[in-house]
Amino acid sequence: MTDAPRPEARAPRGFNDRRARDLAAERQILAKVSAVYERYGFEAFDTGAFEYADALGKFLPDADRPNEGVFALQDDDEQWMALRYDLTAPLARFVAETKEGLPKPFRRYAFGPVWRNEKPGPGRFREFIQCDADTVGSARPEADAEIIAMAVEGLEAAGLPAGSAVIKINNRKLLNGLLTTAGVQNDVQKLAVLRAVDKLDRLGPEGVRLLLGEGRKDESGDFTKGAGLNAAGAEAVLAFVGAGLSGRAETLDQIANIIGGSAEGDAGLAELAAIDKALTSLGVGVERAAFDPSIVRGLEYYTGAVFEAELLLKTKDEKGRGVRFGSIGGGGRYDDLVARFTGEQVPATGFSFGVSRLVSALRAAGRDLGDAVRGPVVVIAFTPDDMAHYFSVVGELRAAGIPAEVYLGSAGMKAQMKYADRRMAPAAIMLGGDEIAAGKVTIKDLDLGRVLSSGVADNAEWREQRPGQQTIDRAELVAAVRKILEAGQ
């Protein structure tokens, strides 16, 4: 032994270990969503985990803070590389790189881990699985509509029942038109107004009014400086974000009354009208996709339509209080992203959601998702001398498509039964000297035993009964195990 300090066994913060239960849920969601996306004509396309840092966009590592926002390292040619923080930026790089050879519009979907180097919190990690779909090379509003329709259907396929989530849609051009109407002068004020609007669902109209004007002090005493709009401007903004409780066409009419006339606003209205029409013909009603003028999303990024998937299911925390889960995904039109590389504008639109976030949303809503991960049938190992017999049993079961294993630890039989129980094995198989000599095998139905044992208080009786246990001819093994598995369905 040396005096070297022992390493502390812990995962870096913000990184998760995921066991079978979570992985099963994730895979199930991804399989279902992929099937929907492929049905819409989207092809699978993935990129590597690393990109050159300058390709990722605004968070460029510099010499002082190379890891701001992203995980970055220097390649042996001194170039900065960074782990991707989403799936969209790498796609833009790929499209710019291969634009000659790509059939356009290019429709693709992808899922995989992304990494963000920032402070983790509850439900917020530094590595998480994202699922993303994009159409690159179409400026048509119908491309947005199709992404929205697909998102709706994908989330439903993933396990969100109809009516439990809604896609809320807005258009950045409307917001820009609104800013003109409200008399916003510069970019600083513009950002402040958009941030204020974004908080409508949390702070309510009064909170937003304060943020639009002088500013607002929150419960912790922290003061957030306001946008400094005059009263008329603030009213216009509030009237705008207050629209959108009715049907899609009605919402557009209301908005037109407030901001109609500005060129950009009118363009946004026309796009939303086209999206409405396409959604209707795709069979997506207002209960699944609605216009909501208060949706903002990322400020620097989106150029046209923006969408956000909001969970409507009532969820509760462990104390039984209602919790609003809020956004489970979002997206929009980003026409400038490829132009960063080529100088040539390539219109694009997409939607992405966090897979583990969706899993926890479904769980919070009381949906079972891979909750009962069954273990294999466990063959009890009595003595090393009979290993050959044990392995012939698992071989038979595996050949029949039944997950099975020989217990390979060193514990006694009692511990082996406990092991089988804890792994949620459907059955344990006992092949001791007696059975081998008689050409028999003993099968214990662990599920049945679980049920029967609740009615037995006395231990001697419990042992006597051997609940759920049967000894049969060796040749009937597979059939008997199958029967147990079917009963457990």
Place this chain on the structure above:
RNA sequence: GCCGCCUUAGCUCAGUUGGUUAGAGCGCUAGAUUGUGGCUCUAGAGGUCCUCGGUUCGAAUCCGAGAGGUGGUACCA
């Protein structure tokens, strides 16, 4: 990033006006039961009392700094 609160066993937590050997429940390991998962009983393992520094005869306890967690706020491509 900024502000508040918290940190004692694998988990949930108790404790001490600063005083020998730091506790409980659950969980874990094993025995009662030499071939049987539950129940019951019994025993055992498991702790740098977050870290470093200070005050003190003496610190898990008081003070300071840091780390981690958490709630709010900011940001969220």
